[in-house]
Amino acid sequence: MANDSPSFPGGAVSQLKPKQQPGLQLAGRREADRPISEYLVSEKFDGVRGRWTGNSMMTRSGHPIRVPPWFTKGFPKDPLDGELWIGREQFEAISALVRNKNADPERWRAVSFLVFDYPAIDSPFGERYSLAVKRYAHLSPFLHVIPQRRIQDSQALNVELDKMVAQGAEGLMLHHQDARYRAGRNGDLVKLKRYQDAEAKVIAHLPGKGKYLGMMGSLEVETSGGIRFKLGTGFSDEQRRHPPAIGSTVTYKYYGLTQNGVPRFASFMRIREPL
Structure with missing residues (x-):
């Protein structure tokens, strides 16, 4: 999965101060309340939420996920927020695998850990994303930083949503470029679905x-x-x-x-x- 870091006003990444890992962030809106061009847009993946602590994988509720050692080989020591994913419309398969503590380890070769945020850095989302791409995009065949792109207006956003849904995607995620990572519902993170x-x-x-x-x-x-x-x-x-x-x-x-x-x-x- 290729990832290209977008350019942001102000040039280089700034204010990259580590912070204590917060609780999980959740989408706080179902529609954008700011200009669409200010958001970074990605596919909404229908997987299982995964939290990489720097040495282990955890569920959304904080329970350990038993993954093979080779799956996380090369993963960074930094905490990452993401999704364990097999493919579109494969939620049941990944959910069953995560719950099965005695699953054949080889089944994990079909899984990817899709990183959508870097919560340990106290900086705007646009800068966190750029840094995640730079640091983590090529560490492991099982770790991918989810591509983010800019869409200029609501009309183009609707076209993109229709296209992705037609391909089997669940929807889109819109993350405001200036948003800080914070626990709980964040109004700067939009979950856009159409059903x-x-x-x-x-x-x-x-x-x-x-x-x-x-x-x-x-x-x-x-x-x-x-x-x-x-x-x-x-x-x-x-x-x-x-x-x-x-x-x-x-x-x-x-x-x-x-x-x-x-x-x-x-x-x-x-x-x-x-x-």
């Missing part, structure tokens, strides 16, 4: 394959308009073992419709309980 939700009736249970052998692989559902399609993501293993009953109604999320009216990237959300 709708609707309901459909369960028509059939389709069998699973591979790791889902013996469980439900997907649901065949039908909308009120008579459109039938499959829901194959968004389920826990427990829901696959005990899927929503045929005839029940489920809520799903989706990202627009195809030319044939079929929901794009549809994913199960919940069973709609009868009133």
Whole structure:
């Protein structure tokens, strides 16, 4: 994954003062409240939040993640904030791997640690990103600094969002160039997604394959308009073992419709309980 450091007003990185590692930062908005050109924009990856402490990988809640020693070989001694990721629409796979303490270590070769912030440095995000690219972009085949880019206006941002969603991305993240890293909800960090939700009736249970052998692989559902399609993501293993009953109604999320009216990237959300 190539990374090019953007240029910022003021030239060289400044005020690079180490600070005590804070708690996790979370997105505080769903839309930007400043000019789009002031944000750095990246893909929102649907992985598992990972916090590299400098010597171990931790979950969002602070539990250790058992990763093979070779996976983190070459990782820096500095703390990094990022995402453990396998691929688009592979959240269940990475989630299961992180939870499985006895997983085959070779499965980790499909995983990347995608770094989206450098919390140990007390400087604006634009400078933190530039420094992270300079220091960490080439340390390990399993560590990548997420590319950030500038988009000039809302129209271009919407075009980019539509393009990324069509490719299977979950959305975009907008990080204001001057934002400092701080624990909790940060209004300078925007999580931009575009999906709708609707309901459909369960028509059939389709069998699973591979790791889902013996469980439900997907649901065949039908909308009120008579459109039938499959829901194959968004389920826990427990829901696959005990899927929503045929005839029940489920809520799903989706990202627009195809030319044939079929929901794009549809994913199960919940069973709609009868009133």
